[in-house]
Amino acid sequence: MTARNLLLGLLAVLIAAPAVIGAYPLAVLILVLHYAYLGIAWNVMMGFAGLLSLGHALYVGLGAYVAAALYASFGLPALLGAIPAAIVATLAGLGIGALGFRFRVNGVYFALLTIAFAEFTRILFDHMGWTGGSSGFFLPVEHGQLNPIALRGPPVLFYYVALVMTAGAFVLARSLMRSRLGYAWLAIREDPDSAAASGVDVFRARMAAVAVSSALTSLGGVFYAFYYNNMYPEQIFSMARSIEIILAPIIGGLGTLFGPVLGSFVLTLLGEGTTGLLEHFGWAAPGAKQVIYGLALLVIVMVQPAGLWPWLAKRLRIGRDG
Amino acid sequence: MAEALLTATGLSKSFRGLKAVNGVSFSVGQGEILAMIGPNGAGKTTCFNLIAGAMRPDAGEVRLAGQSVTGLRADQICRAGIGRTFQLVKPFAGLSVLDNVTVGALNAARHVAEAKERARAVLDLLDLGRKIDEPASSLTLPDRKRLEVARALATGPKLLLLDEVMAGLRPTECDRLVEILAGLNRRDGLTILLIEHVMRAVMKLAQRILVLHHGEQIAEGSPEAVVRDPAVLDSYLGEEAL
Amino acid sequence: MTYRLRSSRRALLQGAAAAGLAAGLPLGAARAQGPALKIGVILPRSGYLAQAGQSCQRGVDIAPQVLSDLGHRVEVVSVDFESNVDLARTQAEKLIADGANVLVGAFDSGGTSAIAQVCEQKAVPLVINVAAAPQITEQGFKYVFRNFPTSVMLVRNGLSLMKEMFKATNVTPKSGIFIHANDTFGQANRGAIDRLFPTLDMPFKLVDAIAYDPRAQDLSVEVTKCKASGADFVIVTTRAGDAIRLIREMVKQRYEPKGIVSPGSPGMYDQEFYDGLGGYSDYTITNLPWPNFNAPITKRLGEAFAKRFPQARFGVDAFNVGFTFEAMLVAADAAKRAGSRDSRAIAEALRSTDIADHVMTGGTISFDAKGQNNNIASATVQNLKKTPTVVLPREAAQAKPVFPMPGWRGRQA
């Protein structure tokens, strides 16, 4: 059971899925793939370069707003709008990274810095008139139109876009992990001083990690904008979304390639499954599902802090970073 | 004496008033092995860190093959051609032995495949060939020492800085390492500057010895001469002893 | 308390038949006893909108029984989207996959818009109980029907009722100030006031507009700013909990405006408002659509509510319960007229909705081309003896409006 054919098998199943499953499972899978993608993007910064970002919703929001604004005012289709969106998010990421690293802000303080920037931007967007401020930004909804370039179409289009994005991010992460830059990241994550002594330019490598991570994350934001067709600063830049983004990679397995994907599957199914079970037994009092979800997180973090994928990989005797 | 590969002039560094290194000047000839000895707290490791870019000197200059490298960052100095090990070994614990050394090898290779090849060669040289896929965290202390040397060597240095690599090794392992280092020096003309307490290794390897005490040079010369120099004995055994 | 009222079909049919006979209500032409209409209800019962979501849910819980008295057999499936847009989408798909013929929801404008898109794609009608963002009915949806006023309508009705109140009590404030939460609803109201205030030649000058952060720990600075503006009339748009803090600060800072009026936001008619402020809650006013208590259907809804939720007060929950029940009534009525449970047929029938006797104030329920009900009227609801009481328009009034409101002193908490 090598990692390769396990992955190809999963990909084949996912490609065929829409033909067999109903609209509800399809919507759930879109959510799974969306957060798997964002998990991979976030993991580049944390899993590879050891930088804990708790404000990644900032890049989702920037990506969404830029692409949506360009589409609404100039009709620029999503795929083209994604480029300036990624550029804006990357500049923001580089700005935060440069400030953080230059002033030697690290560990918990770096995490707090990312939170501060995300909340700062949320409040700014709450007051920006031309993006609708806090009453939200709505995209015109085209009915019954299929235009993949502009991300206009039925959910199954978004499913395949999410699948392509996730697979692409996986392959990109895998190649990065095996590249010169990837080795530099892994070295920095383990020991920055020793990495420097081995010829790694720590500052530039970290900035590269932030740039790649924020650019990828912003593409997830572009997807969000055209899938939901509306954005509120309070929801898209929210702390809750930043936390949602880090759950899958941490529960799945930090620094691994498949961790974020597995984590996203497990957590989303845990959520939907708990809701279903509770309703079945009639205990669906509001809050009950979240208490169970919290307990599950607690158990996983205490029993298997390195994440589920490394544990599972050992069981299936696959290379750890498969 | 061969023309100097490394020259340090007037190196000084103090920490909140304590003069750890005070005006140290010396040079290491191309292809030479110089040992730096002295009691604990003499400023040896600080001197190393000033040369290797881990710390910025308060005063003084460091030149490598005629080029000034004073105050450069650790990675710039590594790229300039100085490989170093740490007194307290700092492996990339979560990575495999091969990946640990590949990180260093990337400093001297165009792409990853070439770096891996280079890493395998250096690991074989240091008798770690059989353990390349094990995580660095599972290695014994001697193996970690060898891993540290391997990573420094893999960066393709002109000058190798070794900080007490023999500490904690059994005599046989010590001799084996001395043999490898001597071979590199003979075969590839690798210049070595090492800090070492294990006199057994110093006497075998070093062509010249520099003695530091309280941050200052108190003696320099051939191993035989230095070992008998009264000032050196005082520094180790303390004045009253006589 | 089970939320999934998927009680077996048999029990429901018996209940409906028995109720029909017992009440002697004409069941209309004996329809073929086809299966009941399946309504999927989607509300934020947890998360930051839990308070409003659960209030609407109380309307859902009593609706089937009241609707069956009116000859509509409905089966309700309720889901909680936890005030989270991602879940709004998946839970809407789940309801439709489970066979819901029509959806009702969702209070939060972001969630409602996400659900609207799912309904549009699946051609399943969505009847919005509460959600004020105007854009929802501007996006060209054919399967979305909103029996709830947009913020523009709320503010227009609210401002004209204020003028009516000034005439009724022949007291007119000199200067007013508008203080609102800087969130979706607050911003929408701000936009509406900026646009409408100049056009309605209001008898007082609007001195300033203050936006506050609903997350703020305390609102003392905001009230100080109001007091400093010298305004003697305060218009507020708040989230549930903020209204309490605003009034408390006004009492502490001894700021006594002639009136505190909301053009339709939650906060000043929730049970926690009365618990929190006691006597200080009196005389505050909210202009919003309110149940017409003289209508028989409202009485029946109130009785069902009292039986099912003895500890809650119908008068207080009436806004959320009323609009949520009306949304389900609209859906059931359309299904009955369409004579089928097919979603497209129901949607077609919804377009020609024309319900005269319904719970909330205002003309008959009917939808324009964009699916918006424009006949919703507002009433002036003033808190008298800690109870929301309709004081305007005169024909629906239960008491006379008190304006200007007495000072804070002498009222115990």
Add this chain to the structure above:
Amino acid sequence: MTVYLDIVASGVLTGLVYGLMALGLSVIFGVVRVVNFAHGELTVAAMYMAWVMAGSLGVDPILTLPLIAAALFAIGYALQRHLVEPFIGRPEHEQFMLLLAVSIIVLNGLLLVFGPDARHVAVDYAYDSFELGPMLLDTVRVYAAAAAMVLALGLYLFFRFTDLGTAIRACADNLLGAQVVGLDVRRLYALTFGLGCALVGASGTLMVLMRDATPILAVQLTLLAFIVVIIGGLGSMAGALVGGVLIGVSEALAGFLLMPSLKSLFSYGLLILVLLLRPEGLMGRRA
């Protein structure tokens, strides 16, 4: 002119309440170095406890303060001993996940038990305000501010002059050194976490006088506590108060002069500046 006096006075009062609310975090984060992301949720739990106690005993919540502080102390001690201890020294993201899970459980547990409606505690002086010259000082917040200063002073004396306090400070300064000299670090950390939670209990009891207890309050309190503690300076009791006042006054002025909805823009801006320029905070020692 007096309006500015009012604004600044109100800012100082609010700031001291912020400080009171952040004291518990300053102790836990400052000493045990654990990112207590459940701080807000524990505060709201204390508010609910105060509401229940005040309701059932029919007494002013301030009298129940010692009881609730003791209850929270026990919770904190148990939390550290059984949940947090294995995570000391582990990477930050693991600690963050642990306490995030705890916060999700506590928050939604409260929603389950108490429902979403705000719970209010009525006290007769709730609407009074002291007159100090032209200024009107809100009675409740004056009490809370006074409590904040008393607690901060008490903490300062505890850490400065008692053996236990000194031992805990030793752990904070140099964990290894403390262990080497034979301090039972496990017990000390548990006591510190308990002490931190006891402070959360005290501030929760007073908070319920100012804000009605509702689950959604929790996340705001957690973020605010971190801002106050970082700006004020880790592990410094006075720092929490100074940080609180600095934010309270800056928010008040920004709210009054510009727009109240921009208040927290300034606190986050301030946090960014402090994180960059003086990470140890105004009153903290260089880490």
